[in-house]
Amino acid sequence: MLSKKTKYGIKALTYIARKDENFPVQASEISESENISQKFLESIMLQLRKSGFLGSKKGKGGGYYLIKKPSEIKMTAVIRVLEGPIAMVPCVSLNYYEKCDDCPDEDACSVHKLMIQVRDASLNVLGENTLADIAFR
Amino acid sequence: MLSKKTKYGIKALTYIARKDENFPVQASEISESENISQKFLESIMLQLRKSGFLGSKKGKGGGYYLIKKPSEIKMTAVIRVLEGPIAMVPCVSLNYYEKCDDCPDEDACSVHKLMIQVRDASLNVLGENTLADIAFR
DNA sequence: CTATAATCCTATCGGTTTACTAGGTTTTAA
DNA sequence: TTAAAACCTAGTAAACCGATAGGATTATAG
Known part of the structure; x- marks a missing residue:
């Protein structure tokens, strides 16, 4: 069975890919739109960043963005x-x-x-x- | 990940299939030969019997046998x-x-x-x- | 009839993992 | 200065897993 972590992670990556905008996407936005617990999602995003899939920007207007195509x-x-x-x-x-x-x-x-x-x-x-x-x- | 239960179950079925003898195979024999905890294996054999893969014979000289080819x-x-x-x-x-x-x-x-x-x-x-x-x- | 060997059954237990929550700290933009 | 965001650490309830315990039942052999 696929863990929720993996499922949520793939959904989050998909969400960001589909947005395809120049500014970063916030975890809160993804969590609302995809019905994922925010804090849980945060930890997943962090892991995706640390493993090189996502970049992040802190502070107001911050968020996550894809590093590769x-x-x-x-x-x-x-x-x-x-x-x-x-x-x-x-x-x-x-x-x-x-x-x-x-x-x-x-x-x-x-x-x-x-x-x-x-x-x-x-x-x-x-x-x-x-x-x-x-x-x- | 495959559970040990499934892994052991498949190994047990394989063991019985490879024996291909007319008399039933005991769980204790399989557990020794395949390095599987006997009591744990017993519960797996039971499940395989209840779901129609194995038949069993109780008492001395008893054991399990394949029902189908x-x-x-x-x-x-x-x-x-x-x-x-x-x-x-x-x-x-x-x-x-x-x-x-x-x-x-x-x-x-x-x-x-x-x-x-x-x-x-x-x-x-x-x-x-x-x-x-x-x-x- | 009795001893033994096997399956059958129920219950429990310790450990691990999972999914999530709490409670902050740090950084950045407005 | 304030608010919004990522970042970080810890904990926790529930479920699941692998195994164990302790017998009850059934069949065979002598």
């Missing part, structure tokens, strides 16, 4: 930052690999075999979709 | 029973649909759009793989 923001990247691994099992994760405690032999493991296929399928979808794709198409 | 057991079915929805978000789930509290218009929601694609990709993989595929191939 929507077409350059891959969904794999967003989800990895907000949600963590895309794989459903650590032993098939490319970026967060971990060996299973049980399971002496990964190649013999039926779960491993299956989850590699699921991972590749998801990776394919998420890698081909950019923020532009989901915001405008 | 491995090639007739789709991974979608197993995962739906043990893990729940395959979709990453309730609003795109085929079997466990739920509307989002936020989000007045699903068609306009970028997350919705993206997660439909992820769901379809996963569904495709899990629907094409049977127990036979992951146990023997």
Whole structure:
């Protein structure tokens, strides 16, 4: 299951992308428009800023803005930052690999075999979709 | 993330499928061989029995056995029973649909759009793989 | 008939995560 | 100087997860 954090984060990025204005967008505006708890959203925006998706401006008239073009923001990247691994099992994760405690032999493991296929399928979808794709198409 | 329950459940089914003997397989044997907590596994086997994947025989010499042929057991079915929805978000789930509290218009929601694609990709993989595929191939 | 081995059932528990809230501090524009 | 915004730290209630405890029930073997 996708956490609300990730869901809200993607919605917020979409909101900003769709606005496409020169001045920054406030978290309060997004939170109202998208029905997201403001304080919770703030923490998400902060994380998106710290991981290089958003820039921010403090003080009156401040807010958040996209640093890259929507077409350059891959969904794999967003989800990895907000949600963590895309794989459903650590032993098939490319970026967060971990060996299973049980399971002496990964190649013999039926779960491993299956989850590699699921991972590749998801990776394919998420890698081909950019923020532009989901915001405008 | 896949829960241990689902992971253990699939491994147990695989173990039984690979044995392919006429007498039932005990949970204790599986738990030892696959390094799974016995009591935890028991509860999983029970669930698999109640949902029609396994039959059981009580008492001495008892155990669990497959009711259908491995090639007739789709991974979608197993995962739906043990893990729940395959979709990453309730609003795109085929079997466990739920509307989002936020989000007045699903068609306009970028997350919705993206997660439909992820769901379809996963569904495709899990629907094409049977127990036979992951146990023997 | 009895001992044993297995499933079946219910309840509980500690730990972790999630979603959110509280209460500020800091920075900036008007 | 005031207000509006991001920034920061901490906490918290609820849910979930993985596992454990302790038996009840059922079947087989001797």
